[in-house]
Amino acid sequence: MQHDMQNGEEDHLNDTDHSSRAPQKYAGKKKLRLYEYLHEALNDPDMTNCIQWVDEASGIFQFVSKYKERLAENWGKRKGNRKIMTYQKMARALRNYGRTGEIVKVRRKLTYQFNELVLQRLSPATVLGKEAICCQYVQPGMEYWSSHQCWELNKYANHNNVYHFSHQHS
Incomplete structure (x- = not known):
């Protein structure tokens, strides 16, 4: 009886076609x-x-x-x-x-x-040493990142080990 139930569940799972679905996204990922x-x-x-x-x-x-x-x-x-x-x-x-x-x-x-x-x-490694670049120069008519967006970029870079600072003590 247990064996029949397992086969029935497997058959049900195999009948489901997942190929036409959109790719599954990670929870919370944009x-x-x-x-x-x-x-x-x-x-x-x-x-x-x-x-x-x-x-x-x-x-x-x-x-x-x-x-x-x-x-x-x-x-x-x-x-x-x-x-x-x-x-x-x-x-x-x-x-x-x-x-x-x-x-x-x-x-x-x-x-x-x-x-x-x-x-x-898109290439956070190129920002190394220029963390404030997104807020530093202002030109009229250009769209700029807010300080919050700059902070998010730095948070992303630090979280993903983009910045590798070595602290030297004198």
């Missing part, structure tokens, strides 16, 4: 944003046929025309979309980033640039 995914893809050697750095230090990147749809499809899968993501739909999201200044279009085909502060947040 959703991956497009600009984070693009930065991740730019640093993935397997994605160089889809997206490439033009000038990494300046945050300028370019989609490879032939395979930009593949990158968009992968983004849709990562988001857990049921329908296939197209480059056209992904480009709409990129235009929205242009309004917020997180990513801006560069006057070159399929070429964009990360905002300097976004680039620093």
Whole structure:
């Protein structure tokens, strides 16, 4: 009897199709944003046929025309979309980033640039020694991080051992 019940439970579990569900997220973890995914893809050697750095230090990147749809499809899968993501739909999201200044279009085909502060947040190791940079220089018309956002960046960096300070005693 116990054996039959276990088999019934196993059959019930096997009948459930989980493949069409969105990927499970960790409790409390925020959703991956497009600009984070693009930065991740730019640093993935397997994605160089889809997206490439033009000038990494300046945050300028370019989609490879032939395979930009593949990158968009992968983004849709990562988001857990049921329908296939197209480059056209992904480009709409990129235009929205242009309004917020997180990513801006560069006057070159399929070429964009990360905002300097976004680039620093995506590459926290580059912030070493410049903890106050997000609050230090103010230019009119630019969007800046609040002191709370700067604090969150430093908290993230410290939590993830990005900063390795060695304390020397005289």
